[in-house]
Amino acid sequence: MKLRLIAPAFAFLLVAGLLRAAEDERPVVDASKVAVERAGNAALPTFHIVGDSTVRSGGTGAGLWGWGERITPFFDTNKINVVNHAIGGRSARTYFNEGRWQKVADVIKPGDVVIIQFGHNDQGRIGDPAMKGRADGKGIGDETVEDTKPDGTKELVHTFGWYMATFVKDARAKGATVILVSPIPHKQRWEDGRDFTTIADWDQRVAKNNGALYFDLTMVITDAYKKEGADKVATFFADKGTHTTDTGARFNAACVIAGLKSLNPDPLADFFSAQGKEVAPYTPSPAAISTNAPPANP
Numbered sequence: 001m002k003l004r005l006i007a008p009a010f011a012f013l014l015v016a017g018l019l020r021a022a023e024d025e026r027p028v029v030d031a032s033k034v035a036v037e038r039a040g041n042a043a044l045p046t047f048h049i050v051g052d053s054t055v056r057s058g059g060t061g062a063g064l065w066g067w068g069e070r071i072t073p074f075f076d077t078n079k080i081n082v083v084n085h086a087i088g089g090r091s092a093r094t095y096f097n098e099g100r101w102q103k104v105a106d107v108i109k110p111g112d113v114v115i116i117q118f119g120h121n122d123q124g125r126i127g128d129p130a131m132k133g134r135a136d137g138k139g140i141g142d143e144t145v146e147d148t149k150p151d152g153t154k155e156l157v158h159t160f161g162w163y164m165a166t167f168v169k170d171a172r173a174k175g176a177t178v179i180l181v182s183p184i185p186h187k188q189r190w191e192d193g194r195d196f197t198t199i200a201d202w203d204q205r206v207a208k209n210n211g212a213l214y215f216d217l218t219m220v221i222t223d224a225y226k227k228e229g230a231d232k233v234a235t236f237f238a239d240k241g242t243h244t245t246d247t248g249a250r251f252n253a254a255c256v257i258a259g260l261k262s263l264n265p266d267p268l269a270d271f272f273s274a275q276g277k278e279v280a281p282y283t284p285s286p287a288a289i290s291t292n293a294p295p296a297n298p
Contacts, residue, residue, distance in 0.1 A: 001196055002187065007029055015237070016146060021180065022043060022273055023280060024034060027123070028088070028089035028090075028094075028132055028134075028216045033035070037083045037084050037085065037158065038083065038107075039081035039083055039107070039110035040077070040081055040276075041081060042259070044079065044081050044110045045079075045080050045081070045109075045111040045112050045113070045271075046078055046080065046081040046082075046083055046107075046108075046109070046113075047075065047080055047081065047082045047083070047112070047113050047115070047268065047271070048083055048085060048104055048107075048108065048112060048113070048114040048115070048171075048176075049068040049071070049082070049083065049084045049085060049086055049115055049117060050085050050086060050095070050101070050104060050114060050115065050116045050117070050118075050167070051066070051068060051093070051116065051117040052086060052089065052090050052117070052120050052121055053066060053086075053087075053088030053120070053242075054066050054067070054070075054087060054088070054120055054243060054244070055068040055086035055244060056068050056084050056086035056087060056088065056136060056145045056186050057069070057088055057243055057244075057249075058088070059087075061180070062238060062239070063238045063245055063246065064238045064239065064243040064244070064245075065238075065243075065244060065245065065246045065248075065249035066086060066243075066244070066249055066251040067184065067244070067249050067252035067255075067256055068086050068253075069084060069249060070246070070249040070253040071253040071274060072250075073270050073271060073275050073276075074125045074253065074254070074272060074273055074275050075264070075268075075273055075276055076271055076272065076273045077273075079221070079270070080271040082269075083140075085100070085103075085104050086117075087098050087100065088134075088183060089134075090113065090118075090121060090134070091118060091121040091122040091134035091135070091136060092118040092122055092123075092136055092160055092163035092167070093122065093133075093134060093136045093157060093158070093160075093163055094133060094163055095118070095130045095155050095163075096163050096166065096167075097155070098156070100161050101166075101167055101170070102205055103268045104171075105170045105171065105174065106159050106201075108170075108171055108175075108176045109172070109174065109175065109176075110172040110175025110176070111175065111176075112171075112174070112175070112176040112177075113176060113177045113178075113267050113268055114167075114177070114178045114179070115179045115180075115256075116164065116167055116168075116173045116178065116180055116181070116183060117180075117181045117182070117183055117184075117198075117217065118160075118163075118164070118183070118185050119182065119196055119199035119203075120161075120242065121134045121181035122135065122136045122137065122160050122199070122296070123136075123199075126145050126275070127147050127148070129150070130284050133147070133149060135157075136157065136159060136160040136163060136173055137156065137157055137158055137160065137162070138159060138165075138198075139159045139160070139161055139202065140161020140162070140202050140205055140206055141159055141161065141166065141288075142158075142159075142161070142162060143159060144158055144159075146155045146158060153225040158274055160199070160202055161205065163200045163220075164180060164202070165206050165209070165210050166205045168210040168212045169208065169210060169212070171297050172211055172212070173209070176265040177213065178207075178211075178212040178213065178225035179212065179213045179214065179215070179260070179263070179267070180191055180204075180212050180214045181203070181214070181215055181216075181217035181259065182196050182200035182203050182216050182217050182218040183195070183196050183199060183217070183218060184217060184218065184221055184244070184252055185187065185218050185222050185225070185240070186233070186241045186242060187236075187237045187240070187241030187242070188228050188231070188241050190221070190222040190225045190226070190233070191225075191226070191230065194217050194218060194222060195222070196218045200219075202217055213263050213267070213280070215259040215263060216259075216264055217255065217256065217259055217282065217297075220255045220256075220258055220259040220262075220282045221252055221255045221267065221272065222281075223260040223285050224251070224255050226257075226285070228251075235247060235248070236248025236252075238296060246289070252265075254279055255282070257272070257279040258275055258280060258281060259282050261279065261280070261281035261282065262281045262282040262283070268293035
């Protein structure tokens with residue numbers, strides 16, 4: 001009898017612990033502990049970086065770093081400011097709802113460039129407590145879903161594409177060039193096939209429909225990982241498969257530069273440092289050509 005009583009209790013605690021661990025793999029970073037970056041020279045154009053923890057992790061005591069924190073050396077900061085507005089645990093939905101995007105839009109000026117990467121926290125079911133209010137609606141349309149929050153308030157949730165299109169429209173209205181990029185791939189999703197197929201498709205379509213630029217960062221990094229091999233790529237990750245080490249962040253930052261150089265025209269071509277000029281433009285490997293571009297519009 002004792003064994004039967006103890007086993008269910010133990011099983012409950014074990015399952016609860018596993019659920020909490022799975023939920024905490026993508027924690028919502030406390031914004032009060034994140035320093036606000038600002039342009040150092042208002043007379044210069046600014047490269048604004050917007051995204052989640054894969055763009056800015058801040059170390060967090062566990063050696064997690066995002067590519068946006070390691071990209072500045074690729075630019076000549078005598079010619080352009082580099083400002084990282086990314087914050088961990090956010091989706092396009094929560095970045096918008098928390099007013100973070102508005103703060104970025106408020107400081108954008110003509111001649112600036114804005115790069116935006118979301119997707120890691122955007123998928124899942126609206127209303128699922130494990131999603132922590134981050135899941136967007138599917139697609140790029142204007143349809144909405146009502147979500148009842150834990151405190152009883154209701155929120156009208158838009159599609160992923162609606163939020164991304166809003167970012168694009170707001171930034172372009174201020175005279176900036178906008179670049180949308182698909183997310184960095186997970187550790188487990190680069191060796192076979194591709195990661196973030198649907199998000200990449202939505203990003204590309206939003207960019208095309210709203211006058212933004214786009215490149216498939218998922219595949220830029222995937223192709224680069226394949227050249228490095230699994231053993232080395234394993235050292236690029238600081239956790240089970242989402243966040244990168246300092247080395248991985250630097251590697252991915254170089255991939256972002258390669259992706260930027262693949263754009264025609266590249267709006268940042270005149271602002272690279274000597275280190276940035278050394279990076280070759282991205283060209284798809286023969287094996288990736290069939291999967292590099294997201295599916296065409298139906």
